[in-house]
Amino acid sequence: MKITRVEPILARLPYEHGAPKPALGMGPQRATMDALFVKVETDEGVTGWGEAFGFATVPVTVPAIRDVIAPLAFGRDALDIAGLTGDLKRRLQNMMHGGPARFALSALDTALWDIAGKVQGKPVWGLLGGKGRERVPAYASLLRLPTPDTCAEIAATAVARGYRHVKLHQKTADMVAAARAAIGPDISLMVDTNCAWGLREAITNARAMRPFDLTWLEEPITPPDDYDALALLRREGGVPIAIGENLGNPNDAKWMARAHAADYVQPSVVKHGGISDVWKMVNEARSAGIRCVPHSPFVGPGLIATIHIVAAMEEDIFCEHRYCDLGANPLGDAVLQRDGFLAVPQGPGLGIEVDEALLERYRAG
Numbered sequence: 001m002k003i004t005r006v007e008p009i010l011a012r013l014p015y016e017h018g019a020p021k022p023a024l025g026m027g028p029q030r031a032t033m034d035a036l037f038v039k040v041e042t043d044e045g046v047t048g049w050g051e052a053f054g055f056a057t058v059p060v061t062v063p064a065i066r067d068v069i070a071p072l073a074f075g076r077d078a079l080d081i082a083g084l085t086g087d088l089k090r091r092l093q094n095m096m097h098g099g100p101a102r103f104a105l106s107a108l109d110t111a112l113w114d115i116a117g118k119v120q121g122k123p124v125w126g127l128l129g130g131k132g133r134e135r136v137p138a139y140a141s142l143l144r145l146p147t148p149d150t151c152a153e154i155a156a157t158a159v160a161r162g163y164r165h166v167k168l169h170q171k172t173a174d175m176v177a178a179a180r181a182a183i184g185p186d187i188s189l190m191v192d193t194n195c196a197w198g199l200r201e202a203i204t205n206a207r208a209m210r211p212f213d214l215t216w217l218e219e220p221i222t223p224p225d226d227y228d229a230l231a232l233l234r235r236e237g238g239v240p241i242a243i244g245e246n247l248g249n250p251n252d253a254k255w256m257a258r259a260h261a262a263d264y265v266q267p268s269v270v271k272h273g274g275i276s277d278v279w280k281m282v283n284e285a286r287s288a289g290i291r292c293v294p295h296s297p298f299v300g301p302g303l304i305a306t307i308h309i310v311a312a313m314e315e316d317i318f319c320e321h322r323y324c325d326l327g328a329n330p331l332g333d334a335v336l337q338r339d340g341f342l343a344v345p346q347g348p349g350l351g352i353e354v355d356e357a358l359l360e361r362y363r364a365g
């Protein structure tokens with residue numbers, strides 16, 4: 001089965017989250033939620049869907065899909081996932097260590113798993129050897145909020161909607177205090193700073209947040225792969241640490257583990273090489289004794305691929321879910337939570353129907 005086309009489709013979807021919208025991409029404040037779909041077509045009429053990390057990287061990632069990955073994938077066997085992606089990694093090694101070319105490859109890999117499942121009549125979680133779950137718990141990944149009051153209000157609303165786990169994207173203890181007071185002691189609370197601090201500042205802030213019983217403090221340090229600093233922060237800050245989405249590739253997760261830099265690793269299916277490499281990272285994390293909680297604040301096929309991975313894992317963990325209401329949604333119910341859970345698709349491949357007319361309507365590249 002030969003690959004005949006690899007096409008990036010950037011959707012900019014309207015959304016609301018109950019508060020002013022933070023900037024999510026390049027340039028002026030974005031009023032939309034991006035999803036960088038990738039459609040892979042074959043000469044036998046089977047189509048696969050993947051997603052690459054977009055947002056601020058769109059100006060580089062879209063050409064990486066269109067001009068680098070697509071021509072090299074053309075005519076290759078869609079069912080030889082390891083052969084094709086391994087070959088691309090070798091041929092493109094100067095741009096494949098991490099970053100947009102790897103994001104582009106991630107989308108191709110996920111789309112090939114979708115195709116493989118469709119050909120074999122099995123869901124991706126089944127291909128991965130999962131035992132079968134009907135649903136996985138979701139955690140509400142809130143967008144950045146402007147004040148403690150909005151933090152309290154949106155966190156409480158998320159819990160009222162059924163989530164039992166909430167993550168803030170904030171940097172100060174007063175925000176965390178407000179959210180914890182609003183949701184009470186029984187809901188898990190995480191904080192993601194998106195690489196806000198140097199080591200000393202991180203230790204000070206981690207200690208200030210310690211009274212609020214965080215499940216983890218995510219990406220507290222810049223640069224995100226300063227493993228020595230992270231290891232020191234783990235010892236002195238008194239809060240569990242999570243990192244992973246901004247590691248370059250699966251090897252970096254190995255070095256991270258060896259440096260005792262984190263309690264949780266967060267591989268990203270849209271960044272690190274798609275389903276193939278994230279599944280390797282899931283297994284390596286288990287061997288290293290580190291808990292694995294994939295990165296997935298997405299509304300496209302990347303979220304669905306992550307649901308399959310989480311469903312196939314031996315461990316009972318939750319799936320990151322972007323807290324927002326979409327005004328247009330090409331994947332329909334598949335990306336929506338119910339009672340704090342995400343349904344695990346049971347159909348072949350990713351098990352999704354893409355509303356291509358709607359996708360085209362919100363297409364921005």
Ligand SMILES: [Mg+2]
Pocket residue numbers: 192194218219245295
């Ligand atoms: Mg994060």
